[in-house]
Amino acid sequence: xxxxxxxxxxxxxxxxxxxxxxxxxxxxxxxxxxxxxxxxxxxxxxxxxxxxxxxxxxxxxxxxxxxxxxxxxxxxxxxxxxxxxxxxxxxxxxxxxxxxxxxxxxxxxxxxxxxxxxxxxxxxxxxxxxxxxxxxxxxxxxxxxxxxxxxxxxxxxxxxxxxxxxxxxxxxxxxxxxxxxxxxxxxxxxxxxxxxxxxxxxxxxxxxxxxxxxxxxxxxxxxxxxxxxxxxxxxxxxxxxxxxxxxxxxxxxxxxxxxxxxxxxxxxxxxxxxxxxxxxxxxxxxxxxxxxxxxxxxxxxxxxxxxxxxxxxxxxxxxxxxx
Amino acid sequence: xxxxxxxxxxxxxxxxxxxxxxxxxxxxxxxxxxxxxxxxxxxxxxxxxxxxxxxxxxxxxxxxxxxxxxxxxxxxxxxxxxxxxxxxxxxxxxxxxxxxxxxxxxxxxxxxxxxxx
Numbered sequence: 001x002x003x004x005x006x007x008x009x010x011x012x013x014x015x016x017x018x019x020x021x022x023x024x025x026x027x028x029x030x031x032x033x034x035x036x037x038x039x040x041x042x043x044x045x046x047x048x049x050x051x052x053x054x055x056x057x058x059x060x061x062x063x064x065x066x067x068x069x070x071x072x073x074x075x076x077x078x079x080x081x082x083x084x085x086x087x088x089x090x091x092x093x094x095x096x097x098x099x100x101x102x103x104x105x106x107x108x109x110x111x112x113x114x115x116x117x118x119x120x121x122x123x124x125x126x127x128x129x130x131x132x133x134x135x136x137x138x139x140x141x142x143x144x145x146x147x148x149x150x151x152x153x154x155x156x157x158x159x160x161x162x163x164x165x166x167x168x169x170x171x172x173x174x175x176x177x178x179x180x181x182x183x184x185x186x187x188x189x190x191x192x193x194x195x196x197x198x199x200x201x202x203x204x205x206x207x208x209x210x211x212x213x214x215x216x217x218x219x220x221x222x223x224x225x226x227x228x229x230x231x232x233x234x235x236x237x238x239x240x241x242x243x244x245x246x247x248x249x250x251x252x253x254x255x256x257x258x259x260x261x262x263x264x265x266x267x268x269x270x271x272x273x274x275x276x277x278x279x280x281x282x283x284x285x286x287x288x289x290x291x292x293x294x295x296x297x298x299x300x301x302x303x304x305x306x307x308x309x310x311x312x313x314x315x316x317x318x319x320x321x322x323x
Numbered sequence: 324x325x326x327x328x329x330x331x332x333x334x335x336x337x338x339x340x341x342x343x344x345x346x347x348x349x350x351x352x353x354x355x356x357x358x359x360x361x362x363x364x365x366x367x368x369x370x371x372x373x374x375x376x377x378x379x380x381x382x383x384x385x386x387x388x389x390x391x392x393x394x395x396x397x398x399x400x401x402x403x404x405x406x407x408x409x410x411x412x413x414x415x416x417x418x419x420x421x422x423x424x425x426x427x428x429x430x431x432x433x434x435x436x437x438x439x440x
Contacts, residue, residue: 139402179427187428285364
């Protein structure tokens with residue numbers, strides 16, 4: 001897999017501590033995306049993304065992920081606080097993004113209070129927020145009722161949906177139900193037949209030149225099977241998107257930036273606004289990774305995406321909370 | 324002085340041994356508790372054999388939340404935060420495979436069979 005290397009960060013898993021912490025700089029705020037000429041790509045800096053967008057008449061949107069509201073362990077004793085900081089940073093952007101996407105794990109334990117706190121924090125955002133659940137949002141004993149009661153209105157099946165903005169088609173997929181338990185398999189996520197059938201129909205009438213942006217919580221490519229960081233039936237979903245000129249897949253879940261490009265498909269995982277996780281295989285198990293308190297903000301972040309009609313791809317800007 | 328201390332330690336040792344033995348004491352009709360720790364993304368022990376009527380309690384020792392869900396939904400917990408517990412009493416003999424709905428590659432098994440069978 002190709003590692004994210006903008007700003008000199010994220011050299012592929014050379015696992016000395018310094019290297020790991022550098023990697024972890026990608027674990028956290030949000031990501032600015034630019035959609036230009038149908039291909040999303042990340043930009044180097046927030047300011048550059050905004051400038052590119054203004055010149056072109058395109059738009060930017062912003063990705064936040066893995067806020068884990070309710071988490072209060074040593075890796076970040078105040079996950080709600082860092083989420084609010086990320087939101088304040090977004091609100092301070094000179095050119096506000098057109099909308100926000102939250103790629104799941106809004107809460108830590110699917111508790112009503114956590115959802116209430118997260119909603120209250122997101123109310124400070126001026127833009128519409130599109131959300132999908134992470135497995136932490138559907139961990140109630142009622143298999144996701146708490147999430148679906150709150151965010152399921154107007155969606156299909158167990159919360160999936162699509163929408164169009166500025167000529168791009170966005171597909172919000174849910175891969176946190178229907179897990180394949182790891183008795184005989186790798187224990188990867190699944191999209192499930194019902195959702196895949198819906199998706200096939202959803203993209204059928206679209207022009208192949210329409211830029212496609214897919215949102216899903218767990219990566220739609222297998223980042224690390226041993227930790228369940230992948231989606232078993234993702235190849236079928238991606239098969240429906242082969243004919244499109246530009247497909248950008250935005251994921252969360254792993255609390256660090258990983259990227260991969262396969263022809264017209266590009267895959268990107270985002271940082272968390274709450275806490276970093278170890279690089280694949282660099283620790284006995286995944287889970288919250290404790291860094292020195294003064295370094296936490298450098299490993300949390302947001303991502304902005306810039307869409308510029310024309311020839312260049314979607315641009316992504318990663319911004320650590322500490323920047 | 325010395326003999327007294329030795330006597331005291333001896334008494335404590337006897338008490339501790341008694342306490343340790345009680346949960347395993349096979350007495351007809353008693354509810355036998357059994358414990359599974361969730362540590363470093365593993366159920367420990369991953370397989371546990373118990374007699375019918377045993378109440379098994381899972382305790383999450385991780386900083387990450389975990390859950391306990393039988394593969395066909397026969398029992399399931401909500402998300403267990405650090406130090407949270409979940410208990411399930413097993414009456415019917417059989418094999419119960421379970422996994423963590425948050426990290427589904429984590430699996431475990433409870434085998435319920437009468438003692439001596």
